[in-house]
Amino acid sequence: xxxxxxxxxxxxxLIGLVIALETISYLATRVIINKAVTQNARAELLAGGxxxxxxxxxNAEQLALSVKVLTEDFGFKDAxxxxxxxxxxxxxxNHSARVKADIGVMIGNDGKLVASDEKFALQxxxxxxxxxxxxxxxxxxxxxxxxDGHAYQFVMFAVKAPVVIGLAGMGFEIKQDFSAELxxxxxxxxxxxxxxxxxxxxxxxxxxxEQPNNLIAQLALNEKLxxxxxxxxxxxxxxxATRQNQQLIAVLQVPLSHALSHFSHLNVQLFILALVFSxxxxxxxxxxxxxxxxxxxxxxxxxxxxxxxFYSTPIVVNSADELGDLxxxxxxxxxxxxxxxxxxLYQSEHDPLTGLPNRLLIFPRLEDSISRSKPLQQSxxxxxxxxxxxxxxxxxxxxxxxxxxxxEVGQKIDRLLNYGEVLRLGSDEFLAILMAPxxxxxxxxxxxxxxxxxxxxxxxxIQVSVEMNIGIAAYPEDxxxxxxxxxxxxxxxxHGRNSEQRSCWYQSGWDEKHLRRLHLxxxxxxxxxxxxxxxxxxxxxxxxxxxxxxxxxLVRWHHPELGFISPDEFIGVIESxxxxxxxxxxxxxxxxxxxxxxxxxxxKITCSVNLSALDLLVDELPAYVAELLQSQRVPAENLVLEIxxxxxxxxxxxxxxxxxxLRDLGLTLSIDDFGTGYSSLSQLKKxxxxxxxxxxxxILNLDSSEDDQLxxxxxxxxxxxxxxxxxxxxxxxxxxxxxxxxxxCDTAQGYLYxxxxxxxxxxxxxxxxxxxxxx
Amino acid sequence: xxxxxxxxxxxxxxxxxxxxxxxxxxxxNATIVDAQGAPLDDAVVALIPAQQPDYNxxxxxxxxxxxxxxxxxxxxxxxxxxxxxxxxxDVRHHVYSFSPAKKFELRLYHGMTAEPVVFDKxxxxxxxxxxxxxxxxxxxVVDTPYFAKSNASGQLHITAPAGDxxxxxxxxxxxxxxxxxxxxxxxxxxxxxxxxxxxxxxxxGDAPTDELSTLF
Numbered sequence: 001x002x003x004x005x006x007x008x009x010x011x012x013x014l015i016g017l018v019i020a021l022e023t024i025s026y027l028a029t030r031v032i033i034n035k036a037v038t039q040n041a042r043a044e045l046l047a048g049g050x051x052x053x054x055x056x057x058x059n060a061e062q063l064a065l066s067v068k069v070l071t072e073d074f075g076f077k078d079a080x081x082x083x084x085x086x087x088x089x090x091x092x093x094n095h096s097a098r099v100k101a102d103i104g105v106m107i108g109n110d111g112k113l114v115a116s117d118e119k120f121a122l123q124x125x126x127x128x129x130x131x132x133x134x135x136x137x138x139x140x141x142x143x144x145x146x147x148d149g150h151a152y153q154f155v156m157f158a159v160k161a162p163v164v165i166g167l168a169g170m171g172f173e174i175k176q177d178f179s180a181e182l183x184x185x186x187x188x189x190x191x192x193x194x195x196x197x198x199x200x201x202x203x204x205x206x207x208x209x210e211q212p213n214n215l216i217a218q219l220a221l222n223e224k225l226x227x228x229x230x231x232x233x234x235x236x237x238x239x240x241a242t243r244q245n246q247q248l249i250a251v252l253q254v255p256l257s258h259a260l261s262h263f264s265h266l267n268v269q270l271f272i273l274a275l276v277f278s279x280x281x282x283x284x285x286x287x288x289x290x291x292x293x294x295x296x297x298x299x300x301x302x303x304x305x306x307x308x309x310f311y312s313t314p315i316v317v318n319s320a321d322e323l324g325d326l327x328x329x330x331x332x333x334x335x336x337x338x339x340x341x342x343x344x345l346y347q348s349e350h351d352p353l354t355g356l357p358n359r360l361l362i363f364p365r366l367e368d369s370i371s372r373s374k375p376l377q378q379s380x381x382x383x384x385x386x387x388x389x390x391x392x393x394x395x396x397x398x399x400x401x402x403x404x405x406x407x408e409v410g411q412k413i414d415r416l417l418n419y420g421e422v423l424r425l426g427s428d429e430f431l432a433i434l435m436a437p438x439x440x441x442x443x444x445x446x447x448x449x450x451x452x453x454x455x456x457x458x459x460x461x462i463q464v465s466v467e468m469n470i471g472i473a474a475y476p477e478d479x480x481x482x483x484x485x486x487x488x489x490x491x492x493x494x495h496g497r498n499s500e501q502r503s504c505w506y507q508s509g510w511d512e513k514h515l516r517r518l519h520l521x522x523x524x525x526x527x528x529x530x531x532x533x534x535x536x537x538x539x540x541x542x543x544x545x546x547x548x549x550x551x552x553x554l555v556r557w558h559h560p561e562l563g564f565i566s567p568d569e570f571i572g573v574i575e576s577x578x579x580x581x582x583x584x585x586x587x588x589x590x591x592x593x594x595x596x597x598x599x600x601x602x603x604k605i606t607c608s609v610n611l612s613a614l615d616l617l618v619d620e621l622p623a624y625v626a627e628l629l630q631s632q633r634v635p636a637e638n639l640v641l642e643i644x645x646x647x648x649x650x651x652x653x654x655x656x657x658x659x660x661x662l663r664d665l666g667l668t669l670s671i672d673d674f675g676t677g678y679s680s681l682s683q684l685k686k687x688x689x690x691x692x693x694x695x696x697x698x699i700l701n702l703d704s705s706e707d708d709q710l711x712x713x714x715x716x717x718x719x720x721x722x723x724x725x726x727x728x729x730x731x732x733x734x735x736x737x738x739x740x741x742x743x744x745c746d747t748a749q750g751y752l753y754x755x756x757x758x759x760x761x762x763x764x765x766x767x768x769x770x771x772x773x774x775x
Numbered sequence: 776x777x778x779x780x781x782x783x784x785x786x787x788x789x790x791x792x793x794x795x796x797x798x799x800x801x802x803x804n805a806t807i808v809d810a811q812g813a814p815l816d817d818a819v820v821a822l823i824p825a826q827q828p829d830y831n832x833x834x835x836x837x838x839x840x841x842x843x844x845x846x847x848x849x850x851x852x853x854x855x856x857x858x859x860x861x862x863x864x865d866v867r868h869h870v871y872s873f874s875p876a877k878k879f880e881l882r883l884y885h886g887m888t889a890e891p892v893v894f895d896k897x898x899x900x901x902x903x904x905x906x907x908x909x910x911x912x913x914x915x916v917v918d919t920p921y922f923a924k925s926n927a928s929g930q931l932h933i934t935a936p937a938g939d940x941x942x943x944x945x946x947x948x949x950x951x952x953x954x955x956x957x958x959x960x961x962x963x964x965x966x967x968x969x970x971x972x973x974x975x976x977x978x979x980g981d982a983p984t985d986e987l988s989t990l991f
Contacts, residue, residue: 074871074905081873161873162903162911 006296007289011282018281022274029270033263038235041254042228045237048186048252055182056153056242056250060142063170064155066099068140071157071168080106080159080166085114092116092168101170102152106159107132108166120147128169131156135167144245145171146194151203151241151248174241174248176204189234189253191215196247205251215251225249233257295323302330311338351424353403354410359425366482369433370475376435380475381442382485383432384493385413385449388467390428397464404459409466416452417445429493431486439474439505446470446503469497473506487511517573523559524574528586533557535590536756539765540608540727540749543741547773549766550640552608552749553591554756555583571612580612584621588628592639594759596632603766608640608670616643617654622661629665636666642693643669645677656686663688670727675715685722692719696730696750703735713743720744801937801960805968807925807944809975814929815946817849818972819915821922822933822940822958828920830855835891837861838902838912840868845902845912849947851922852894852914859891869905876900876916899945915945937962948975 070076070091079087092104093116104116107128127145134141135156145154156169172178179190183206191205191212200219202212218231219238225246228237234253241248311334318324351358357365369380387393387409394402406428413430414422420434436442449468456463471493479485488506491514496504527533533555540550557565574580591609598605615621629636641662663669670691671684675698694715698708712728719726728740731750740748754765807818834856839846841863852858860870860881867883876898881889883906894900894916904910915922921940923931937960944953949972960966 072908078873081878160903160908161871161901162908163901165873 006293007286010289010292011285014281014285014288015278018277019274022270022277026267026270026274029266033260033266037256037259037263038228038230041235041256041259042237044254044259045188045228045235045252048188049237049239049250051186052182052190052250052252053239053242055185059172060153060155060242062099063101063153063172064140064142064157066095066101067155067157067168067170070095070104070170071159076168077159077161077165080108080168081161083108088114089116092170096170099170100172102173102175104168104170105156106166106168109164128154128156131169132167135169136164139164141169142242142244144174144242144248146196146247149194149201149203150174151192151194153242174203179205186252189251189255191251191253192241193219193238193249193251194247195219195249200249203248207253215253219249219251230256235259292323295327299323299327299330302327302334306330306334306337309341311335311341351410354407354414354424356410356414356430357421357423359423362423362425362431362486363482365421365423365433366485369435370482370485373435373475378435378437379477380485381432381434381436381439382473382475382489383434383442383446384425384471384486384489385430385432386469386471386493386497387428388469388497390466393464393466397462401459401462401464405457405464405466408457408459409453412452412457413449416448431489442472442474443503446472450502468502469493470503471496471506472503478506478508479511484511487514517569517576519562520565520570520573521577521579523562524570524577524579525582527557527559528582532559533583533586534758535587535594536758537594537607537762538749538756539753539762539769540606540747541753542747543737543745547770549603549605549769550608550747550749551605551762552642552756553587553594553610555587555610556756575612575614578614580614581618584609584611584615585624588625592628592632592634595634595638597759598763598766599634599638601763603763603770605766606638606640606668608642610642610672613644613646613655616658617651619658621658622665625662625667626665629667637668640668640670640691642672643689644672645674652683656688660688671724675711681718690724691727692722692724693727693729693749694745696728699728699730699736699740699750700732702739703733709739712740712745716743716745801935801962802965803933803935803958803960803968804965805923805925805931805933805970807929807931807946807970807972810971810973812971814925814927815948815972815975816925816927816929817847817946818925818929818931818970819849819851819917819922819945820925820931820933820970821851821915821917821919821943821945822935822960823917823919823943824921824935825939825941827918833857833893835859838914839863840870840904840910843904843907843910845904845910847924848912849924849945850912850914851924851945852916853920853922854897854916854918855893855895856916857891857893858914859887860889861887862889866906868907868910870902871905872900872902874898874900877914911947913945913947917943935960942968944970944972946972946975948972950974950976 073091076088076091078084079091088106092106092114096102096104096116103120105128106114108114113128127147131141131143131145131154134143135158139158139160141156143154145152151174152171153174154169154171156167158164159166159168174192179192182188182190189206191207192203193205193216194201194203200216202216205212207215214232215234215236218229218236222229222231225238225240228235230236233256235256236251236253238249238251240246241250349357349360366380366382373380387405390402390405393405406424410422410424410430413432417432417434420432423431423433425431434442434445449470453466453468456465471489471491473479473485473489473492475482475485479488488511491510492504492506495507495510496502524533535553536556537551537553540552542548542550555567555571557567557570559565571580574583587609591607595605595607611621625639625641628634629639643659659669668691669687669689670693671687671689672693673695674692675695692715694712698712698715702708702712716726725746726744727747727749728736728745729749731737731740731748731752733752737748737752753769754762757765803820803822805820807815807820809815830853834853836850836852836856836858838850838858838860840860843864843866850858862868862885867885868881869883870881870889872879876896877892877894877900879892881892894914897916897918900914900916902910902912902914921933921935923933925931940958940960942956942958946953951974953972958966958968
């Protein structure tokens with residue numbers, strides 16, 4: 001489907017474009033979002049860091065306040081001044097518990113340390129040196145200290161009474177709870193990392209599983225504090241937990257996925273947007289494609305319509321664009337083609353010479369008339385009109401005059417016909433299709449035509465006499481279809497021509513006969529090759545010398561479906577079709593082969609084979625016969641060729657020439673069916689024949705018809721006068737034989753001796769006959 | 776760090792009382808300076824005679840409290856001196872001392888209601904007020920009637936009978952002990968001494984600010 005492929009292309013292109021654009025926009029948005037997210041996260045982290053340092057400070061302040069309260073307590077001062085360790089320790093515990101500090105310590109001026117937790121005190125080494133020094137000088141100190149892998153926020157105050165009599169301090173341990181708390185407050189992952197002796201150590205935090213290790217590795221790799229860095233899935237900020245101490249690092253982190261999660265719905269929206277745009281693009285493509293394909297489809301339809309030969313169907317074109325132009329061009333083309341085709345059609349359907357419709361229109365017009373005739377209750381009459389002497393006119397005058405005659409005749413017939421239609425069938429034949437309720441009107445009109453041509457035509461200043469032959473057939477009386485009507489009208493014409501009638505109506509049966517002839521003509525060669533055609537032999541007996549034998553080869557056709565087909569019927573058919581020469585050659589070949597067989601059986605016999613008029617026109621025949629005789633080693637005198645009188649009438653010279661050549665081969669020629677034709681005696685005299693066969697129509701009733709007796713007797717005498725032997729055909733009784741013998745007839749042939757027999761039977765008959773003769 | 780507590784005390788029993796004006800035999804004129812040579816006031820110099828006189832009298836000294844300050848800031852007294860702590864302010868004070876030389880406490884009082892305190896041991900007594908942290912005063916209890924406090928120009932004069940003495944120096948800012956030295960006073964000429972005190976703490980006696988913000 002070309003439309004589909006165009007749509008598909010457009011669709012692919014547009015959707016591809018949208019997807020490309022959306023992808024670019026999506027990626028750009030992604031980049032911007034990532035940037036924004038990172039910035040947001042950075043801001044969040046920094047804010048978190050700020051919050052974190054405030055919380056740390058708050059803790060320290062709280063702690064400081066608490067320590068201050070402790071150091072200013074008079075009782076505590078008293079205890080310190082009096083070096084009452086137990087009281088000091090309990091006071092430390094009490095105050096530490098009050099503010100939930102993890103440890104409290106008191107260092108006397110003499111360096112002695114008292115702690116709230118003795119175990120804790122045991123682990124202390126010199127962690128307080130820095131704090132102590134600072135507190136000595138400033139009265140107070142704050143720092144992060146590391147004890148046994150734990151980090152503490154520590155505040156130390158001088159105990160004054162009123163001069164410094166010792167230092168008291170308290171510490172918050174930075175614990176898991178603290179980071180968890182911080183996470184709750186900031187929403188960030190919080191980790192505490194110690195950075196001692198250039199080594200990072202993860203103290204505690206909210207990271208899980210392997211994450212602490214990764215963080216340590218990352219910190220070792222990237223030691224920048226106070227800056228945001230990104231690794232794995234984390235946006236991270238590492239800051240010193242306090243200003244005072246860089247050894248405790250707080251790491252605040254936002255998981256990227258978490259930061260991006262706010263934007264994930266944006267991604268979904270972008271995706272949906274992309275889908276919607278793709279869909280819109282699809283619709284647009286569909287619309288665009290349709291806006292193109294619809295006119296194209298229309299044009300294709302128009303083109304197909306034109307191809308189908310419809311030129312008059314109007315095409316509605318609304319669009320004013322290029323496609324509209326194309327459509328209009330199509331319409332113009334359609335009109336032009338239509339007009340030209342009309343012209344061509346007219347020319348093809350009309351005879352240029354007479355301007356009459358030609359044979360192409362015969363069937364359409366006939367069928368049209370037939371279909372109209374029924375409702376009108378009329379009959380359709382088809383007249384085939386032939387110029388009887390046209391060939392003569394053409395030959396004797398000139399082709400130009402012939403053409404002029406045709407034009408005149410056509411126009412004259414057309415003028416004479418005030419209803420119906422005249423067509424030119426071909427060469428000198430015209431057709432007239434008429435509708436009338438009965439034959440009478442037609443007969444009138446036929447007579448009108450004959451009358452019209454009584455006066456010669458004036459053509460190129462000369463007068464030309466023409467005569468018409470007219471064959472007529474009627475529908476539905478004579479035929480039930482257009483083609484049978486035409487065929488039957490033609491048959492009527494032929495019949496009329498052959499029987500010298502000016503006008504001839506079709507008689508029922510003619511067509512069937514004609515069709516049978518056609519059938520036989522088609523079947524002939526097949527039958528010949530299939531062996532359905534065979535040669536029968538009828539003996540010819542010499543009346544003076546009964547042992548002088550002859551036989552006439554007769555063609556018999558036993559068709560498996562049509563049965564026995566009379567030679568009278570099919571010989572005529574194959575003569576008119578020209579197939580007779582094939583039959584003759586076959587007959588000669590077969591007969592000579594049989595002769596060879598008879599000769600081989602020591603039977604002296606002559607065999608007659610019939611030749612057709614057409615055979616005599618074939619110059620190769622004598623050579624063929626000679627070759628056959630030679631190849632079968634059959635003496636020429638054993639072969640007799642019979643020809644009919646009428647055969648020699650046409651192209652007599654050529655026939656005579658071929659006959660002489662046959663006779664020169666040494667074989668005998670015989671005139672067949674003598675008495676039925678129109679042969680003249682002068683011609684007979686010229687013929688190189690040696691035998692004359694009297695047609696059986698004169699013989700059959702010889703014993704009863706005096707006329708026949710007279711004719712036969714005269715013919716025999718005539719034959720003998722001309723030096724020919726005479727054979728009588730159709731001898732069926734002893735009486736006739738006796739008569740013939742009496743008349744001096746040389747040879748007799750007929751049922752008296754035998755009917756025609758197949759070769760094998762005939763040979764048996766010969767044996768029987770010869771035995772009967774006493775040989 | 777035990778600048779205030781580590782002072783060695785020479786508590787010599789004194790069997791007599793001499794009016795310095797009456798028995799003017801020899802004189803020490805001393806100038807007290809710091810390491811930079813600047814004069815120091817409130818420095819106390821005591822001359823401990825080899826023969827401790829007996830003290831039968833009970834002299835009285837005053838340590839007043841005015842405008843939330845002890846006045847004077849430094850008081851030098853002979854052992855067995857009775858010190859009164861009148862309160863001239865309209866607020867009450869809670870004077871105390873945790874010094875080993877004299878531990879006492881005068882609970883909140885007004886005016887002259889407080890009982891006098893007798894300082895019977897030599898040594899440094901640091902006074903404070905439990906209510907007002909900024910109030911600090913020093914009482915130097917010495918085992919001799921021959922002592923003096925430097926004035927603003929760092930000068931002091933002690934008149935004592937000619938003889939051999941141990942010289943002791945006290946000052947609130949003096950961290951560590953001032954080394955004792957021997958001094959022979961003669962009638963002929965007054966002894967001229969310049970005593971350099973070092974090391975000195977930065978602002979001894981001035982209480983550090985209590986602002987927590989300085990922590991962070």
